[in-house]
Amino acid sequence: MSVDRLAPGLAYHVVNTLGWRNLRPLQSDAIEPVLRGDDAVLLAPTAGGKTEAAMFPLLTAMEQQRWTGTSVLYVCPLKALLNNLLPRLQAYGGWLGRRVELWHGDVTPSARQRILTDQPDVLLTTPESLEAMLVGNRVDHERFFAGLRAVVVDEVHAFAGDDRGWHLLAVLERLTGVCGRPLQRIGLSATVGNPAELLEWLQGSGRGTRTSTVVAPQIGGPAAEADIELDYVGSVDNAATVLAALHRGEKRLVFCDSRALVEKLGTALRERGVTTFLSHASLSVDERRQAEAAFADARDCVIVATSTLELGIDVGDLDRVVQINAPRTVASFLQRLGRTGRRPGTVRNCLFLALDKKSLLWAAGLLRLWGTGYVEPVTAPPEPRHIVAQQLLALCLQQNSVGTELALDAWNGLHPFDHGSRPILDHLLEEGFVDRDGELMGIGPAAEKRYGRRHFMGMTAVFTAPPQFRVFEGRREIGLLDPSLLTDHVEGPRLILLAGRSWKVSWIDWARQRCFVEADERGGRARWSTGGLGGASFALTRSVRDVLLGEDPPVRITARATTVLAEARDAERHTVHPGGTLVVREGTDLRWWTWAGFRANATLASTLSSLVDGTQRVNDVSIRIRSDLTREHWAAGTADAGERLCLPEVDDRALDGLKFSDALPHRLAVATLAARLADLGGATSVLAESVRFAQVDDR
Incomplete structure (x- = not known):
């Protein structure tokens, strides 16, 4: 039995306390590589036992190799997920006489002091809290992290896809320097399209020098037994009516794509007598905890949430998942789908309710893409120069003073934090963000003025949240x-x-x-600003185009959804062609229907700026062309476009969403954002396709 390879005390409790006859395939397959000390990515659907797959062999190694002090860090992207995991991991550690504790922004000062005085064996935390421990003066980080051996990164795909991932990698490199040894890195992830590349990214400076293993025994195509249905309801009120009538007596988790929609739907459900709870990032911690705890213990109820409940927070045994409109990615859909079908004899299920015709079309496109077995590759945002600036400032806080020539060695050669970032350091010195005293440097007056409030707490978060x-x-x-x-x-x-x-x-x-x-009972409004660059991907947008061309997703489609989908196909028939893209004149409007996604279209618009109507923003599906353009002008302007692709133009106002951009030279801040707006591959694909010209009669 695979459980016999675990520490005896742990194996005893797995069998007798948990009542497991054996381990799951992922948990069994992970034991040997984790015990060997391999860096690893462990992949399984939601509730696939990833936490145990990492922690059981790490706790075994802790016993066998007699690790002391805080030897394992367990890092999560959400404090709520850490709170949820703590009792389970404390039980596992307790079986071996090992302590597991929690450290994040909501933990009280007295609890933190107890941790510093009597160190736990495993510490659950966030990257931001790790950064705060390194830069603050209350933690003797060299003593505290002296015994560190391994880091588990839960939901690693959620980190790798944005700047928090770059921040996490940089902090792990600095921790490696503090404890004086390479750290074993274990990432836990749901299904991704490129697990080997994700593992290489997680390894950081150890890439190519440390043994690594992807463990994914359950990875395959779309869930064969998943029960998926696509319906059209037309409004929030209609969605609430459907939810109130269907699946009575069951526990339902409803995902929405915005906080405002969560509020509107939740209110409409309560008006219909449905026991309803809400969860989104703008609710207070206490409000969310009470809702999630009440939902976990209840039956015949609904919780309406944004992606805050997409990750592995336990809200009990669900019967149904309902998706209002559609998420942006197949990977996100798989996370949500994986919340159901956990009980024996049940299957994973999801009901899509589209609120308008466009949402129905994009939901169909997402489900068609899912049906092909496609899952988005997780790629780190390019050119994180602003994170380099943040890390240089954080290093100055961590060490008080650091040798100017040695500073760029703190990340062990990890690009882009290596010596290639010297222009960023020079700019920090020139602008007073960093002070120089001979061969040493420390935090400067410009950084103190900009980031120094509340003991530089603003330095630990790498994104800018809209004011609320x-x-x-x-x-x-x-x-x-x-x-x-x-x-x-x-x-x-x-x-x-x-x-x-x-x-x-x-x-x-x-x-x-x-x-x-x-x-007040008179009704109100909900609204929140959204950050980020937005826009649909090339793959998803092309899948929507395929739906318009007649392909149906491999799911059940209701009669009313079928009718509305047919109407959408008829309305968009002039924008799609199986043989390539279309340039369509409709009155005075000339538009290139690329169906290539926002980033590819932004790249094309920049590259073909002489042909594009510069007064209009591009969107996911089309680019507005100059109304006086002729076919001859088009042929001449696009002849060599694939060989001279340009990064999109950036409005300076967009830099406000790039935290620490003011610590960069302006040209580098603009170049960073431009690289993130681009999709060179998608643009190249579009330019390689045939283009047809058409005209739609005025109606």
Whole structure:
């Protein structure tokens, strides 16, 4: 039995306390590589036993090799996920007399002091909290991390796809320097399209020098027994009516693509007498915890959530997952689908409810793409120069003073934090972000002014969140609100929607960004600004095009969805052609229907700037062309375009969303954002296709 390869005390409790006759395939297959010390990525669907696959052999190694001190870090992207994991991991560690503790922003100072005084064997934390431990003066990090041996990165795909991943890699390299040894790195992930590349990325500076293993015994195509249905409902009210009528007596998790939609749907469900809970990032921690705990213990209820519940937070045994409209990626859909079908005799299921014709079309495109077995590759955002600047400043805080020539060695040669980043360091010195005293440098006055509030806490987060007001009912915090709802002109009382309830704003504290509310039954509004570059991918947009050309996703489609899909195909028939792309004149409007996704279209618009109507922004599916363009001009302008692709142009205002961009030379900040807006591969594919010209008669 594979369980016999674990430490005896652990094996005993796996069999007798957990009641497991044996381990799952992933857990069994992970034992040998993890015990050998391999870097690894462990892949399995949601609830596939990834945590145990990593921690059981690590706890075994801890016993066999007599590790002491804090020897394992368990890193998660969400504090809620850490809170959820703590009791389970404390039980596993306790079976061997080992302690597991938690450290993040919500942990009290007294609890942190106990951890510093009596170190646990395993510490659950976030990258931001690790950074704070390294740069703060309350933690003797050289002593605290002296025994560190391994790092488990849960939901590693969620890190790798954005700047938090670059930040995590850089912090791990600095930890390697602090503890004086390479750290074993184990990533836990749901299904991704490129697991080997994800593992190489996770290895950081150890890439190519350390043994690595991908463990993925359950990875395959789309779930063969998944029960997926696509329906069209046309409005939030209709969606609420359907949800209130269907699947009574069952526990349902409903995903929405925005916080405002969560609020609107949650309110509509409560109006129909459905026991409803809400979860999204702008609700207070207490509000979310109460909702998730109540939902976990209840039956015949609904929880409406954004992607906050997409990751592995335990909300009990679900019967159904419902998706309003569609997520942006197949990988996200797989995460959500994996929340169901855990009980014996049940299958994974998901009901898609489209609120409008466009959403129905994109949901069909996503499901068609899923049906091909496609899963998006996880790729780190290119050119993270702003993270390099942040890390140089963090190193100055960590060491107080550091040799100017030695500073760039702190990341063990990991690109882009290596000596190639010297221009960024020179800029920090020139602008006063870093001070120089002979051969040593430390934090400078410009950095203290910009980031020094609350002991440089702003240095530990690598993204810029839109400003929001904290909302209170008396002393109880309810959540966060977009400030535009407090400045819009309204007639009568100012009413808002938050936590699925209506409130009247009674007082606004502009200086402290707080507002106070009281319950009101007259209905309100919900709105939040969205950050990020947005836009659909090339693969998804092309799949939507294939749906328009007649392909159906391999799922059940209701009669009304079939009717609306036929209407969408008819309405868009002039924009798609199986033989290539179309340039269509409709009145005075000339548009190139590329169906290539936002980034590819932005790249094409920049490359073909002499042909493009520069007054219009590109979108996912088309680019507006100059109305006086002729076929001859088109042929001449596109003849060598594939050999001279340009990065998209960047509006300086967009730099506000790139945290630490003000610590970069302006040209490098612009170049960073331009690289992230580009899809050179998608643009090249489009330029290689035939182009047809057509005209739509005015109606």
